[in-house]
Amino acid sequence: MFGLQKKDTNLLLIVIALTMLAPFILNPFPTDSGLAQFNAGYPDLMQRFVIFGIFAIGFNILFGLTGYLSFGHAAFLGVGSYSAVWMFKLLSMNILPAIILSVVIAGLFSLLIGWISLRRTGIYFSILTLAFAQMSFALAYSVLTPITNGETGLQITLDDPRILGISQTADGSIPVTNLFGMEMRATTDLALGAWSFTFSMGYYVCAVLMILAFYMSIRIFRSPFGMMLRAIKSNQTRMNYTGLNPKPYTLAAFVISGMYAGLAGGLMASMDPLAGAERMQWTASGEVVLMTILGGAGTLIGPVLGAGMIKYFENIFSKINDNVLHTWFSFMPDGLENLMVGILHPFVGKGWHLTLGIIFMLVVAFLPGGLVEGGQRIGRMFGRKKPTDDTSAKTEPAE
Amino acid sequence: MDAILLQILNGLDKGSAYALIALGLTLIFGTLGVVNFAHGALFMIGAFCSVTLQRILNLSFETVDPTRTDFLGNPAVIKTPYVIDWFGESTGAAIIDWSVPLAILFAIPIMLVIGYVMERGLIKHFYKRPHADQILVTFGLAIVLQEIIKAFYGANPIQTPAPEALSGVVEVLPGILYPAWRVVYFCFSLVVIGAVFAFLQFTTFGMVVRAGMADRETVGLLGIDIDKRFTLMFGIAAGVAGLAGVMYGPINAPNYHMGMDFLVLSFVVVVVGGMGSLPGAVAAGFLLGILESFASMTWVIDLIPGINQIIIYLVAIIILLVRPRGLLGRKGVME
Numbered sequence: 001m002f003g004l005q006k007k008d009t010n011l012l013l014i015v016i017a018l019t020m021l022a023p024f025i026l027n028p029f030p031t032d033s034g035l036a037q038f039n040a041g042y043p044d045l046m047q048r049f050v051i052f053g054i055f056a057i058g059f060n061i062l063f064g065l066t067g068y069l070s071f072g073h074a075a076f077l078g079v080g081s082y083s084a085v086w087m088f089k090l091l092s093m094n095i096l097p098a099i100i101l102s103v104v105i106a107g108l109f110s111l112l113i114g115w116i117s118l119r120r121t122g123i124y125f126s127i128l129t130l131a132f133a134q135m136s137f138a139l140a141y142s143v144l145t146p147i148t149n150g151e152t153g154l155q156i157t158l159d160d161p162r163i164l165g166i167s168q169t170a171d172g173s174i175p176v177t178n179l180f181g182m183e184m185r186a187t188t189d190l191a192l193g194a195w196s197f198t199f200s201m202g203y204y205v206c207a208v209l210m211i212l213a214f215y216m217s218i219r220i221f222r223s224p225f226g227m228m229l230r231a232i233k234s235n236q237t238r239m240n241y242t243g244l245n246p247k248p249y250t251l252a253a254f255v256i257s258g259m260y261a262g263l264a265g266g267l268m269a270s271m272d273p274l275a276g277a278e279r280m281q282w283t284a285s286g287e288v289v290l291m292t293i294l295g296g297a298g299t300l301i302g303p304v305l306g307a308g309m310i311k312y313f314e315n316i317f318s319k320i321n322d323n324v325l326h327t328w329f330s331f332m333p334d335g336l337e338n339l340m341v342g343i344l345h346p347f348v349g350k351g352w353h354l355t356l357g358i359i360f361m362l363v364v365a366f367l368p369g370g371l372v373e374g375g376q377r378i379g380r381m382f383g384r385k386k387p388t389d390d391t392s393a394k395t396e397p398a399e
Numbered sequence: 400m401d402a403i404l405l406q407i408l409n410g411l412d413k414g415s416a417y418a419l420i421a422l423g424l425t426l427i428f429g430t431l432g433v434v435n436f437a438h439g440a441l442f443m444i445g446a447f448c449s450v451t452l453q454r455i456l457n458l459s460f461e462t463v464d465p466t467r468t469d470f471l472g473n474p475a476v477i478k479t480p481y482v483i484d485w486f487g488e489s490t491g492a493a494i495i496d497w498s499v500p501l502a503i504l505f506a507i508p509i510m511l512v513i514g515y516v517m518e519r520g521l522i523k524h525f526y527k528r529p530h531a532d533q534i535l536v537t538f539g540l541a542i543v544l545q546e547i548i549k550a551f552y553g554a555n556p557i558q559t560p561a562p563e564a565l566s567g568v569v570e571v572l573p574g575i576l577y578p579a580w581r582v583v584y585f586c587f588s589l590v591v592i593g594a595v596f597a598f599l600q601f602t603t604f605g606m607v608v609r610a611g612m613a614d615r616e617t618v619g620l621l622g623i624d625i626d627k628r629f630t631l632m633f634g635i636a637a638g639v640a641g642l643a644g645v646m647y648g649p650i651n652a653p654n655y656h657m658g659m660d661f662l663v664l665s666f667v668v669v670v671v672g673g674m675g676s677l678p679g680a681v682a683a684g685f686l687l688g689i690l691e692s693f694a695s696m697t698w699v700i701d702l703i704p705g706i707n708q709i710i711i712y713l714v715a716i717i718i719l720l721v722r723p724r725g726l727l728g729r730k731g732v733m734e
Contacts, residue, residue: 120723131712132712135709143704354546365536
């Protein structure tokens with residue numbers, strides 16, 4: 001179906017089902033129960049899952065296929081955000097032109113940076129992209145203030161022209177982002193017994209785009225072009241000897257992943273119309289590297305899983321404080337309870353980065369294929385189950 | 400003229416931190432061939448060694464002085480640091496005052512041990528893996544170390560003041576006043592750099608290490624266990640980064656993410672100097688420091704706005720494109 005092999009079609013269908021039903025899947029606990037804080041099914045977080053999913057899918061096309069480790073991808077995301085917000089300021093609050101512009105601008109920007117950076121390989125390439133990203137960050141913070149609004153970040157205001165839309169609504173407030181009239185902020189609540197589910201317009205727009213992006217990445221992975229990119233990773237010298245020039249292929253991969261990043265940035269601005277320079281900092285680029293490796297670089301579903309997992313950690317895991325821990329271990333005798341809380345305290349709540357760092361190191365050291373490889377190993381351990389099924393089941397809350 | 404001299408001083412001062420960190424990075428890279436993204440974290444741990452020593456020295460016991468009362472009318476509680484109790488009023492106070500320079504002695508063994516444990520416990524297993532894996536695992540390690548420090552010391556910067564005698568200004572050249580501690584930092588970095596080079600140049604141990612850097616296999620064939628010596632070099636590199644951090648405390652109050660801030664810059668310095676070249680790293684450190692401070696002069700900024708923010712990256716990009724081996728890089732390293 002859709003020009004895919006049967007296995008890939010199944011994977012795509014699973015991803016479609018999971019993203020479409022995410023408001024249900026991510027809200028497994030009743031609203032009033034003590035476990036409700038592990039519910040991730042609120043629009044803001046779900047949007048972040050899919051937006052960073054897009055970002056990581058794009059990064060994976062570069063890193064997973066060609067092996068070029070870029071430490072500057074956040075720059076493209078930032079550029080995408082800025083262009084989208086400018087579109088909201090100048091044209092209208094419709095997100096379609098904004099997203100198109102952010103993809104185009106990010107593509108051009110990555111063409112320029114990629115053209116220069118790809119003259120070098122290995123660590124030099126990483127440092128070059130890092131240097132470019134830091135330069136963009138520093139410029140966005142200082143000199144480019146007329147375009148980026150410096151430290152405050154670019155925001156939409158009441159007196160923006162918006163030539164195709166309205167500067168302000170009838171009651172004098174800033175209009176909200178929409179897609180041909182469908183407001184991104186609109187939500188519908190559904191209460192089913194003790195559970196309540198929220199369906200958000202913005203989430204579904206992002207989700208549809210992520211499915212499209214995912215489909216594109218499957219096609220790229222299975223295409224002759226994807227084969228070339230893998231050839232670059234496995235042996236570039238040999239590729240040269242067979243008379244192929246790897247440069248256009250790597251550049252194309254770089255630009256494609258830059259456009260994915262731009263799409264993610266544009267969507268981020270569409271959900272919440274502001275853009276700041278901190279999105280371009282190199283630690284933000286490091287985050288997408290973490291996501292891709294954690295999930296499994298070079299696999300199809302890996303980056304999405306990784307993005308989901310990190311965002312889940314960031315938003316849910318970080319909320320576990322000492323009180324929550326005390327209620328968990330309240331069945332134990334007092335001394336033991338305090339001991340357990342004391343042991344776990346540095347790893348949860350504000351210390352979630354520590355847990356993340358440890359998991360990341362363990363994954364790099366023992367599971368170079370990331371969560372996907374882990375899932376496959378577990379799958380093999382329990383007989384002949386299908387590996388893809390297993391991974392999606394295992395990391396379901398993080399999807 | 401004075402302005403130019405002042406900028407050169409500024410540059411040397413900025414450059415000395417870059418040079419020290421880049422020197423450590425290059426030591427690791429040149430000997431073990433590992434790209435260590437956790438090096439910034441080692442710098443940060445060094446800075447926190449001086450914080451720790453400061454806290455240890457300020458450990459005090461409380462005595463109640465019945466003759467005096469505090470503002471609530473209760474008997475006054477007087478805190479006396481143990482050092483003052485042991486060494487007497489003046490010596491004890493001086494020890495506390497000089498806690499940052501003293502932290503050098505405190506930091507050296509700690510950093511050597513940390514470096515040794517890091518190499519034996521983690522990095523050793525990554526020699527055969529691709530550079531990307533090394534970058535990733537040390538990046539993870541950097542996050543972990545940084546979070547551990549954050550868990551112990553909190554997220555706020557902690558002041559580590561310079562000794563009273565060195566916190567003023569000195570007249571380095573007739574008519575030019577400069578903060579004393581920055582001069583100390585510069586001299587200190589020269590001493591450390593000189594010591595590392597002397598160690599490599601004039602000791603048998605250093606000779607073997609240099610031989611190992613040039614051709615590891617042959618040294619191994621001669622029956623020398625080069626891995627052991629390289630492990631020690633990792634410890635020394637960690638020590639250099641740590642010392643750079645200790646002395647940096649009074650310039651910028653240590654906080655848990657100072658390592659990450661320096662990491663990118665020091666990598667740029669290493670690349671500009673040439674991967675694996677020790678003199679290159681030092682020269683590039685000072686050079687980029689001087690360039691950066693010249694780019695921050697007012698008329699330069701007026702001429703090219705924002706140049707002070709990006710000059711280092713710009714230079715790095717140009718160098719990488721026209722001279723891929725860096726200023727003093729050797730042939731065949733990382734190509």
